[in-house]
Amino acid sequence: MESVSLFAPASIANISCGFDVLGLCLDNVGDLMHLEKSNKPGFRITEIKGQDLPLETEKNVAGVAAQALLKAYKEPVGFELKIDKRIKAGSGIGSSAASAAGAVVGINKLLGEPFSPLELISFAMEGERLACGSAHADNVAPVILGGFTLVRSLEPLDVIPLHSPLELAATVIHPEIEVKTADARAVLHNKIPLKKAINQWANVGALVSGLYQEDYDLISRSLVDEIVEPARAMLIPGFDQLKENATQAGALGCGISGSGPSVFALSKGMTNAHLVAKSMAEVYDKIGVPYEIHICPINPNGVQFIEPKNK
Ligand code: HSE
Numbered sequence: 001m002e003s004v005s006l007f008a009p010a011s012i013a014n015i016s017c018g019f020d021v022l023g024l025c026l027d028n029v030g031d032l033m034h035l036e037k038s039n040k041p042g043f044r045i046t047e048i049k050g051q052d053l054p055l056e057t058e059k060n061v062a063g064v065a066a067q068a069l070l071k072a073y074k075e076p077v078g079f080e081l082k083i084d085k086r087i088k089a090g091s092g093i094g095s096s097a098a099s100a101a102g103a104v105v106g107i108n109k110l111l112g113e114p115f116s117p118l119e120l121i122s123f124a125m126e127g128e129r130l131a132c133g134s135a136h137a138d139n140v141a142p143v144i145l146g147g148f149t150l151v152r153s154l155e156p157l158d159v160i161p162l163h164s165p166l167e168l169a170a171t172v173i174h175p176e177i178e179v180k181t182a183d184a185r186a187v188l189h190n191k192i193p194l195k196k197a198i199n200q201w202a203n204v205g206a207l208v209s210g211l212y213q214e215d216y217d218l219i220s221r222s223l224v225d226e227i228v229e230p231a232r233a234m235l236i237p238g239f240d241q242l243k244e245n246a247t248q249a250g251a252l253g254c255g256i257s258g259s260g261p262s263v264f265a266l267s268k269g270m271t272n273a274h275l276v277a278k279s280m281a282e283v284y285d286k287i288g289v290p291y292e293i294h295i296c297p298i299n300p301n302g303v304q305f306i307e308p309k310n311k
Helices: 061-073 095-110 117-132 140-145 181-186 194-213 216-222 229-235 239-248 270-287
Strands: 003-013 022-038 042-049 078-084 148-153 158-162 168-175 253-256 263-268 291-297 304-306
Touching: 003 095, 003 140, 003 168, 022 095, 022 140, 022 168, 022 291, 042 061, 061 078, 061 095, 061 117, 078 095, 095 117, 095 140, 117 140, 117 181, 140 148, 140 158, 158 194, 168 270, 181 229, 194 216, 216 253, 229 239, 229 253, 239 253, 239 263, 239 270, 263 270, 270 291
Parallel strands: 042 078
Antiparallel strands: 003 022, 003 304, 022 078, 022 148, 148 158, 168 263, 168 291, 253 263
């Protein structure tokens, strides 16, 4: 195999109660990538469409992730990458994670899959480190494994794929402003009261149980964030109203997608997810905030290989 084309999906990190540990993979929102083997050793990005991002390997999240993989591979091999960037940087749906994860999954395929999914997650995390100064795995894990994931530990890296109820659907509204993850992390408090911590880990456990039992009421009761959301809500226009409208329209829960500014809601079934989208759109229509909306099921596959368009 000399080249691959792939779809690198967007993702929602945190999922309300699981800051830096829970994530899920979105369907039909993501970047397109094309990777080719090259006779010249090393990794190069030759084209980025859709966003103004650096081509230099060491300044690009896909480049840094690819370098981490090539360093571990040890033999001299060469690759060239073209990216059609469809996820906006700083939108809160894992733009950097999609680039980093797509690059390492693609290279791994062209090398005959010498690395495990866990190793690929650790390479892709280097992209996150470049993007925001913190090598968190809650976006790259679901992009590589698909579905819902839980990052139990970073050192050593321990990632647990979770069950995704088939009917669960996501609505994501993106107010067209950029919030840098590093800035959204800077507003967080370093210390949290024990009572809030107790509530938070109770909700994480309950949410995981709700996913496995496909208990939508329990999922709904558990989609609560007492720690991060209160600190970050002020970064997002109309956040409280979005949440109010989504809940009134029947969402199981609503919260900040990753570090924002996108806001997500989970619903039972696509029909409800569309109703929730309408209710959230009304908020921004009323206050005049430009936005885009994604409505999709949970993607069980993660990065997917596709036929190149010109084949
Ligand atoms: N868990 C990270 C955060 C995700 O909330 O900062 C960033 O996309």
